Amino acid sequence: MSEKNDNKQGKDFNAASESESRSNFIVEIIERDLETGKWDGRVATRFPPEPNGYLHIGHAKAICLSFGIAKEYGGTCNLRFDDTNPSKEDTEYVESIKEDVSWLGFDWEDRLFFASDYFKTMHEYAVKLIEDGKAYVDSLSAEETAEYRGDYKRPGKNSPYRDRSVEENLDLFSRMKSGEFEDGAHLLRAKIDMASPNMNMRDPAVYRIRHASHHRTGDEWCIYPMYDWAHGLEDSIERITHSLCTLEFENHRPLYDWFLEQLDVYHPQQIEFARLNLSYTVMSKRKLLDLVNEGLVNGWDDPRMPTISGFRRRGYTATAIRTFCDRVGVAKRDNTVDLALLEHTIREDLNETSPRVMAVLDPLKVVIDNYPEGESEEFEAPYFPGQEEKGTRAIPFSREIFVERGDFREEAPKKWHRLAPGKEVRLRYACLITCNEIIRNDDGEVTELRCTWDPESRGGTSPDGRKVRGTLHWVNAATAVTAEVRLYDRLFNVINPLAVEDGHSFVENINPSSCEVLTRCLAEPSLAGAKPESRFQFERIGYFCVDRYDSTDDKLVFNRTITLRDSWAKIEKKLGGK
RNA sequence: UGGGGCGUAGGCUAACGGUAGGCCCCGGGUUUUUGGUACCCGUAAUUGCAGGUUCGAAUCCUGCCGCCCCAGCCA
Numbered sequence: 001m002s003e004k005n006d007n008k009q010g011k012d013f014n015a016a017s018e019s020e021s022r023s024n025f026i027v028e029i030i031e032r033d034l035e036t037g038k039w040d041g042r043v044a045t046r047f048p049p050e051p052n053g054y055l056h057i058g059h060a061k062a063i064c065l066s067f068g069i070a071k072e073y074g075g076t077c078n079l080r081f082d083d084t085n086p087s088k089e090d091t092e093y094v095e096s097i098k099e100d101v102s103w104l105g106f107d108w109e110d111r112l113f114f115a116s117d118y119f120k121t122m123h124e125y126a127v128k129l130i131e132d133g134k135a136y137v138d139s140l141s142a143e144e145t146a147e148y149r150g151d152y153k154r155p156g157k158n159s160p161y162r163d164r165s166v167e168e169n170l171d172l173f174s175r176m177k178s179g180e181f182e183d184g185a186h187l188l189r190a191k192i193d194m195a196s197p198n199m200n201m202r203d204p205a206v207y208r209i210r211h212a213s214h215h216r217t218g219d220e221w222c223i224y225p226m227y228d229w230a231h232g233l234e235d236s237i238e239r240i241t242h243s244l245c246t247l248e249f250e251n252h253r254p255l256y257d258w259f260l261e262q263l264d265v266y267h268p269q270q271i272e273f274a275r276l277n278l279s280y281t282v283m284s285k286r287k288l289l290d291l292v293n294e295g296l297v298n299g300w301d302d303p304r305m306p307t308i309s310g311f312r313r314r315g316y317t318a319t320a321i322r323t324f325c326d327r328v329g330v331a332k333r334d335n336t337v338d339l340a341l342l343e344h345t346i347r348e349d350l351n352e353t354s355p356r357v358m359a360v361l362d363p364l365k366v367v368i369d370n371y372p373e374g375e376s377e378e379f380e381a382p383y384f385p386g387q388e389e390k391g392t393r394a395i396p397f398s399r400e401i402f403v404e405r406g407d408f409r410e411e412a413p414k415k416w417h418r419l420a421p422g423k424e425v426r427l428r429y430a431c432l433i434t435c436n437e438i439i440r441n442d443d444g445e446v447t448e449l450r451c452t453w454d455p456e457s458r459g460g461t462s463p464d465g466r467k468v469r470g471t472l473h474w475v476n477a478a479t480a481v482t483a484e485v486r487l488y489d490r491l492f493n494v495i496n497p498l499a500v501e502d503g504h505s506f507v508e509n510i511n512p513s514s515c516e517v518l519t520r521c522l523a524e525p526s527l528a529g530a531k532p533e534s535r536f537q538f539e540r541i542g543y544f545c546v547d548r549y550d551s552t553d554d555k556l557v558f559n560r561t562i563t564l565r566d567s568w569a570k571i572e573k574k575l576g577g578k
Numbered sequence: 579u580g581g582g583g584c585g586u587a588g589g590c591u592a593a594c595g596g597u598a599g600g601c602c603c604c605g606g607g608u609u610u611u612u613g614g615u616a617c618c619c620g621u622a623a624u625u626g627c628a629g630g631u632u633c634g635a636a637u638c639c640u641g642c643c644g645c646c647c648c649a650g651c652c653a
Contacts, residue, residue: 022600023592050653085652142651151649152580187651197581199649208651227653251582251648272583274646279589285653327601329591331584334646338589341602351615385612417613426611460611471611540612568613 024330026065026271030073030242039241043075046113046240047101048231050082051093051215053285054300054307055100057321057342061276064325066244067106078238079108082115084230086214094215096300100308105318113238115230116216122225122233123177125263126188126206130169134262135206136162137172138187145187148194149202155195156202162191176209179222183209188223192258200255204228232256233265240268246275247332276328277336280490281306282497282506296507297491303559304491304514314488315535315545315561320349339490346562347543354537355383358395358428358473359523359558361485361541363402365448365477368433371399376478379459381429393526397430400477402522404540407472408449410438414575417470419449425470428539432457432468473539480522483556485544487516521558529553540564 033039045066049059070077079101083089101108129135138161140148150156164172176186188207196202206229211222225233235243243256250272260267277283282291283306291297291305300307303314311321324345328337358381376398384390403419412420419425424434437450456463460471493511500506527536532548542563551557 028594048653052653082653088652138651145651146649149649154580156649184651189651199581202649205651210651224651226651231653247583248647249653254582274584327590329601331591333584335590338602341590344602347614356612356614386610386615415613428611430611462611468611470613473612537612537614540614542614564612564614566613571613 022326022329025332026242026244026273026330027069029269029271030069033241034073042239042241043070043073044078044239044241045070045075045244046078046080046235046238048080048082048234049097050085050088051090051097052085052088053093053289054096054309056283056285056288056305056307057278057311057324058276058283058306059100060104060308060321061325061328061330062244062246063101063104063106064322065273065330067101068322068326069242069244075241076111077106077108078111078113078240080113080115080234080238082227082231082234083214083216084115084225084227086210086212086224089215091215096309100312103312103318104308105322111238113234114216115225115234116214118230118234118237119217119221119225121237122230123207123223125233125265126225126229127170127173129190129206129262130173130188131166132262133166133191135169135188135190136164137169137176138162138189138203139185140187142184149199150194152199158194159189159203162203173207176207176223177221179211181209183211185209190229190259192255198251198254200228200252201258204255228252228255229259232260232268232270233263235268235270236260236263236266239266243268243270245270245272247272247334248275272332273330274332274334276325277334278306278339278342279336279495280339280492280497282492287498287506291507294507296510303486303488306491313545313548313559315350315533315543315559316346317349317353317535320346323349336496343562347565350535350537350543350561354535354543355391356381356385356537356539357383357524357527358475359483359485359521359527359538359541359544360402360404360473360475360480361487361518361521361538362405363475363520363522364405364408364446366401366403366433366451366474367448368399368401368451368453369436370452373399375399376476379429395429395524395526396476396479397427398476398478401427401474402477402480403427403449403472403474405446408435408446410446413572415571418472419470423470424468425472426457426460426468427474428471429460430458430474431455431460432462471540473541475522475524479525481525481528481556483521483523483527483558484550485518485521485558485560486547487518487560489514489516523556527556530556535561537564 047063047066067077138159140159187205189203190206192201194202205226207223210224253270256270301309301313324342378394378396380392381395382388382392408419419435426432431453433451433453435449435451439448441447491514492509494509497506497509530546532546535545537543543561544558545561547557547559
């Protein structure tokens with residue numbers, strides 16, 4: 001424990017950001033349990049998704065928590081699929097979930113489990129519950145069941161079938177299992193208390209009839225366990241110590257405890273924490289599914305989605321996501337974390353790990369009049385300026401180059417350091433050039449800039465010490481490779497997309513310019529053949545990732561992960577405002 | 579309305595009866611061949627409100643107020 005505290009105060013922020021677990025109420029419980037020997041010194045957690053959708057950043061928090069705690073305390077964390085509802089689940093989802101957890105950097109080793117692995121055991125325990133007189137087969141319709149349950153104000157009333165004999169219950173349950181009845185004809189219920197103020201305790205359903213093919217057990221079963229029955233048993237069977245879940249299950253804990261007590265089996269502790277909400281996006285599987293189904297995004301792994309696979313495709317790193325999850329902390333109060341924190345974490349990681357290269361998104365031709373035609377030369381540029389030992393590459397240079405159209409202004413505003421008539425700027429790693437003339441087409445649009453260079457400034461240095469504030473990125477016309485660049489921005493343009501008036505849908509809050517595709521971008525030749533998922537910083541623009549699906553050697557496709565901070569934009573905004 | 583939770587700067591979070599700390603955002607500055615990074619400085623919380631206990635309260639007690647969850651044969 002003291003070692004942890006020392007760590008927290010240490011100066012090694014890199015190490016801290018990777019694995020430091022900050023103080024939170026769950027860690028406190030675990031440390032206390034470790035001290036008292038409550039679980040014989042074991043720490044066993046689990047991450048139990050239902051395979052009915054893709055994992056999102058909220059799940060990442062849960063994964064980092066459960067796997068992270070197991071790792072930190074020398075325990076284990078199981079990956080367990082809670083596949084108790086065959087009509088919603090699919091192997092496509094289990095595959096994607098496994099890939100995402102593993103990509104995030106966590107290893108379940110040989111502890112991959114499925115609730116469906118325990119169907120037989122769960123059924124046996126259900127029989128035991130019936131034998132003990134603690135469960136009965138109800139034959140009310142779904143509507144009647146709801147009516148009998150009562151509401152917050154009124155207690156429920158007992159079903160007329162509640163007092164069936166153990167023999168009759170056993171017989172009916174067995175016939176439910178053998179497929180004799182239609183869906184909904186009967187329901188196995190726990191006999192608890194129809195007047196409980198906790199609705200979950202009003203004779204909750206244990207097994208329902210569902211004639212559906214299960215993605216793993218096929219048609220072996222036509223009755224399936226309910227979450228409350230299944231989950232505690234799964235935890236118990238796997239000898240979980242701390243069963244971490246989100247706040248909405250708080251009301252289920254009495255039931256979780258009740259079942260395990262009645263069965264007199266190993267009994268883990270359920271602990272609830274607040275789920276993660278992120279500004280400018282939605283986190284519910286249902287809403288994300290809507291976006292996918294309505295074609296508002298290109299699938300679950302669209303780079304604008306808050307899914308793990310979407311973030312991955314966008315270029316976010318697993319390290320950054322883990323760091324983010326660590327920084328948001330774990331507590332019990334509802335929260336909405338600022339997207340800016342995620343973005344900061346991504347930039348922080350990418351800044352350290354991404355090689356710098358040059359690419360021009362919106363090219364404007366520049367001809368250097370005093371550079372001899374037909375000649376060329378190369379400049380050596382480091383991938384990590386200031387850390388030349390990490391490698392360099394040659395950048396060709398000649399008479400015709402391209403710069404960013406946005407880096408030129410016919411009339412330079414105040415504090416403008418970039419290109420404008422008569423102004424001298426530096427071409428990064430290359431030289432100093434001065435703009436002399438503007439060439440236009442018939443429509444008056446600027447199509448070309450005529451400049452001169454100072455041959456003494458080779459490498460970009462100022463030969464006489466004259467001050468040149470502006471440094472531009474550029475590419476050599478003859479050797480540039482073309483690329484498609486997809487500029488992604490936040491999917492929604494309001495902090496809380498779900499806050500809409502009646503009759504309106506959250507999709508109305510979608511940011512219409514959340515994806516802009518540029519097809520005629522020009523990149524330096526070293527980028528030719530860049531491997532899928534490799535990441536770069538395009539100097540002065542942002543971080544980009546080679547699309548893992550659409551990019552080929554013939555056609556490069558980059559996704560913008562995140563822009564660089566743009567303090568000029570702030571300055572200009574301020575100037576404009578005055 | 580019954581029950582279960584939760585209220586600490588704009589957003590997250592720490593503090594475990596000893597006098598509110600950190601990160602993000604925001605503002606200013608230094609360095610800079612990225613208007614990036616790094617570094618420095620700064621703004622901002624009478625801890626939801628009102629009482630009480632105590633030498634001392636964000637922490638304990640009481641009462642209010644506000645927000646979230648629960649009436650699936652979903653998880």
